[in-house]
Amino acid sequence: MEFQYLESFYTTVKYKSISKAAAALHLTQPGLSLQLKSLENEMGSQLLVRSNKGVRLTEEGKVVYNYAVTMLSLKGNVKRDLQSLQESSRKLLIGSCRSVGEYALPCSVYLFKKFYNDVEIQIKLMSSHDVIQRLMDHTINLGIVQDLPLPDEITTQTIMNDELVLVGKTAEKGEISLEELKRLPLILREEGSATRQLLQRALKEKGLGVEQLNVIYNLESPGAIKSSISAGDGFSFLPRLILKKELKEGTLNPIKVQGLNVTFGYNIAYRKNVVLSTCEKDFADFIHSGRRGFC
Secondary structure (H helix, E strand, O other): OOHHHHHHHHHHHHHOOHHHHHHHHOOOHHHHHHHHHHHHHHHOOOOEEEEOOEEEEOHHHHHHHHHHHHHHHHHHHHHHHHHHHHOOOEEEEEEEEHHHHHHOHHHHHHHHHHHOOOEEEEEEEEOHHHHHHHHHOOOOOEEEEEOOOOOOOEEEEEEEEEEEEEEEOOOOOOEEOHHHHHHOEEEEEOOOOHHHHHHHHHHHHOOOOHHHOEEEEEEOOHHHHHHHHHOOOOEEEEEHHHHHHHHHHOOOEEEEEOOOOOEEEEEEEEEOOOOOOHHHHHHHHHHHOOOOOOO
């Protein structure tokens, strides 16, 4: 069986379109169609139902797809482990949402290295949505994300719970109404970020939309938002996890919004059928334990 054909089949299912999959794989549509047909001939079954709306899996296709996910993951692990042997080190690549990756994860990595000092660790910071996409693309095996809707192929386990806190440089009131919230100059995470979606869902439950707020600008980095509000430029909703120091020292002040509570979890995420390497499994176990030492 050609791994290339399995990869083409997997990508076609992911994009639900031969044309989109062909573009992602840098193949012509006829070339991709030929690979898919060759795989179906080898399996002796029709794997995809093709229509002008795209493609969908047959029952036989679902079976092959599940095996394809596992086999492609194993292939990636073999290549990675062989490379690690050649480089005389074990490599661990983690994709993390910025809230955890910038503020909490460094302490965990430092402690993990005390137990596994032969592991070379690289953390890639990105949005929770990008972490999920990297998992789906098989470019990473482990990710840390905030709560968000997940594809069927991805599973998560909660590491810890957190909440969004409205903070500012000054706070004349310790508590405000939703009407007063509308008038505050706000600096928010970018559209599409998990943090913003959490806030949007909580506001929607109260009959409000982000467009009704006084959003002066958006930023991709929670660190950049902290710098802006520390300079007195506005207010923002940020995870309590990244505000520990400022809240303790009183350099930023929390403001309660009446009736608005935004709680969520941080989760370790991976593909359901993934076969983790030894160091990936060690890290997953470590991050769930009481030894993880989030900053």
